Amino acid sequence: MLRSIAKHIEKRKVHLIVVLDEADVLIKRGASDLIYQLSRFDEEKISPRPSLSVILISQKYVLDMLDQAAMSTFRRANVIRFERYSAAELRDIVAMRAELALFPSVIDDDSVQLIADISAEFGDARFAIEMLDRSGMLAEEEGSERIMPEHVRAAKALTYSVVTETKIEELERQRKLVLLAVCRTMKDQAFVTTGEVEKTYRIVAEEYSERPRAHTQFWEYVQELSNIGLIQTKVTGDPGGGRTTYISLLDIPAKVLREKLEEVL
Known part of the structure; x- marks a missing residue:
């Protein structure tokens, strides 16, 4: 097959670029020999101009996965690392x-x-x-x-969810009430403010015959829930120069979490 490709390249006077996506998966499936042959594609050519280039795309550092024969060629390769998307x-x-x-x-x-x-x-x-x-x-x-x-x-x-029933059940009662307030405030919204949640929290605490904690303690509960992955908080600047903290649920529908909390409270 490679000889046939070489004839076409020579006939058409073109440069072929071979891109192998998810190269780590291909190598695990036994493609090292193919990669080796592609890397040696121009060895028998007299012309100094290469006719084929190979690009390997992988989420893992794929060069360490190659056998020695292929590795000897790719040692001279350029490696471009792309950062994660923001x-x-x-x-x-x-x-x-x-x-x-x-x-x-x-x-x-x-x-x-x-x-x-x-x-x-x-x-x-x-x-x-x-x-x-x-x-x-x-x-x-x-x-x-x-x-x-x-x-x-x-x-x-x-x-992939990090919210488990065990994690919910192990929460101290006041933290459960704050999380329930998040769910009730959220409903069909993507984001809610801490101010909105705090108002709901005071209503929820009264509903469950608990004394609502002061603002500072409430804020600490919010931070703790964020630290263990049950909610996400994000601070944004306002046009007037102030800052607002938004809360979101990423791992579970608000309705499902609300029902679970109401069962254990």
């Missing part, structure tokens, strides 16, 4: 894909941002696109004409 970059990617794949107004900016925030943990555009796809499928199964934040959270829960 939340802002992922937001742009998801927005572009949504524009291509969905009807207008099917998904709003908050849900796009929620997908980006969830995916930023991994910095993976493919994961973000899969989240968009899965969220759309869940919305369709539910008969909804729009992708809501709850669909996004449900998609994350199906993919």
Whole structure:
């Protein structure tokens, strides 16, 4: 096959670029010999100009996975490392894909941002696109004409969730009340402010015959819930110069978490 390719290249006077995506997976499946042959493609040529270039794309450092024969050639290769995508970059990617794949107004900016925030943990555009796809499928199964934040959270829960029943049950009672307040305030929204949650928390505490804690203690509870991955907090600047803290749920639908909390309280 490679000889046939070489004849075509020579006949057409072109330079062929071979791109192997997920090269680490290919190597595990026994493609080292193919990569070796491609790396030696121009050995018998007299001309100093190469006719073939090989690009290996991998999330892992693939050169260490090659056998000695192929490695001897790739020692002279250029390695380009790409940083993980940021939340802002992922937001742009998801927005572009949504524009291509969905009807207008099917998904709003908050849900796009929620997908980006969830995916930023991994910095993976493919994961973000899969989240968009899965969220759309869940919305369709539910008969909804729009992708809501709850669909996004449900998609994350199906993919990989750090929220477990044990983690919820082990929370101290006041922390459960704060988390319940987050769920009740959230409803179908992607983000809520700490001020909104604190108001709901005081109502929830009264409902469960508990004395609501002061603002400073409430804020500490919010930080603790964020530290163990049950909620996410994000501080943004306001036009007036102030700062607002937003809370979001990334790993589980607010309705599902609310029902679990109400069972254990």
